[in-house]
Amino acid sequence: MAESKISENIEEYLEVLYRNGSNGEQVSTTQLSKDLNIAPGSVTQMLKKLEDLGYISYTPYKGATLSDEGMKIAQKITRKHRILEKFLLDVLKVKEENIHDQACEMEHTLSDEAERALCTMLQHPDLCPDENIIPACNFDFGSCQECFSQKDFDQVINRKFNLLSISELNADTEGVISFIRGNDELLDDITSEGIKVGSNLKYEFSDTRADNHYLVTIDDRELNIPSEMANNIFVRV
Numbered sequence: 220m221a222e223s224k225i226s227e228n229i230e231e232y233l234e235v236l237y238r239n240g241s242n243g244e245q246v247s248t249t250q251l252s253k254d255l256n257i258a259p260g261s262v263t264q265m266l267k268k269l270e271d272l273g274y275i276s277y278t279p280y281k282g283a284t285l286s287d288e289g290m291k292i293a294q295k296i297t298r299k300h301r302i303l304e305k306f307l308l309d310v311l312k313v314k315e316e317n318i319h320d321q322a323c324e325m326e327h328t329l330s331d332e333a334e335r336a337l338c339t340m341l342q343h344p345d346l347c348p349d350e351n352i353i354p355a356c357n358f359d360f361g362s363c364q365e366c367f368s369q370k371d372f373d374q375v376i377n378r379k380f381n382l383l384s385i386s387e388l389n390a391d392t393e394g395v396i397s398f399i400r401g402n403d404e405l406l407d408d409i410t411s412e413g414i415k416v417g418s419n420l421k422y423e424f425s426d427t428r429a430d431n432h433y434l435v436t437i438d439d440r441e442l443n444i445p446s447e448m449a450n451n452i453f454v455r456v
Contacts, residue, residue: 227327230296231255232265233274236285237293244389247282294354300326301347301354302337308348309341315348343400345450352384355398355453383456385433385449388422394454396420396437401451409448413440420454 235254240246248266252259263279270277274289285293303322307313313321329337338344338356347353382397396418399409414437423434431446444452 225292228265229269229272229274230292230327232269233285233289233293234296234300236275236283237290237297240284245278245282245284248280250282296326298354298356299329299334301351302334302341302344303329304347304349305341305344305353306337318348352386352450355382355384355400382453385420385422385435385444385452385454386446388454388456390422392454392456393419393421394456396452397455398453399451400453405447405451409452412442412444412448413437414442414444414448414452422454 232251232255235251236246239250239254248259248262251257251266252262255262266275266277266283269275269283269289273286274292275283275285277283300322303325304318307318307321308315335356344353388394396414396416399406399414399416401409418438421436423436432443433446433449434441434443436442
């Protein structure tokens, strides 16, 4: 039985929730109303619907957080949006001030196959034009040779859990390193630090990032790792 398509309206809500609370923070109704340019009453009605569908946890008068299922959907549509922004700017040379709106119009109709093709053509980018992280793909390695070549890919195929890069984590978050990506040079640098899939990780803090480095504890060893590594090491939380 084919999976039913999620409406664009729901995807837009989940995308905004991801943008404002990908690290588990509660997003207020006021913030959603502002970002979506929708009346607060309408936002409240939709949040109740999203909770009934199992995509969020909603607390009246406070806000909402994504569920594991909602996070998966939000990451997927956000990934398409940011890859499209990269494509529009770098390949089609669309003016930077226009790429967000163009990507919004295109993201809901971009197939998974086309997304993987764009990702490959763009050489698997980590950041979109405004320096936001492009979420990791769904790790369907059968159709992406670059991902298929990555080490330890079998540990995250068809994942059912939330997966975030170190740079997306909240302070004092603990988890297990479940996926590492990058070119040969970056992978060698990560390996030389003794960082590997399966290691336990704790992210110490988020407000005192010095020179784009992240203080983490990995298997009882304290490391101060650069943002390039942090963007490409994904943790199951």
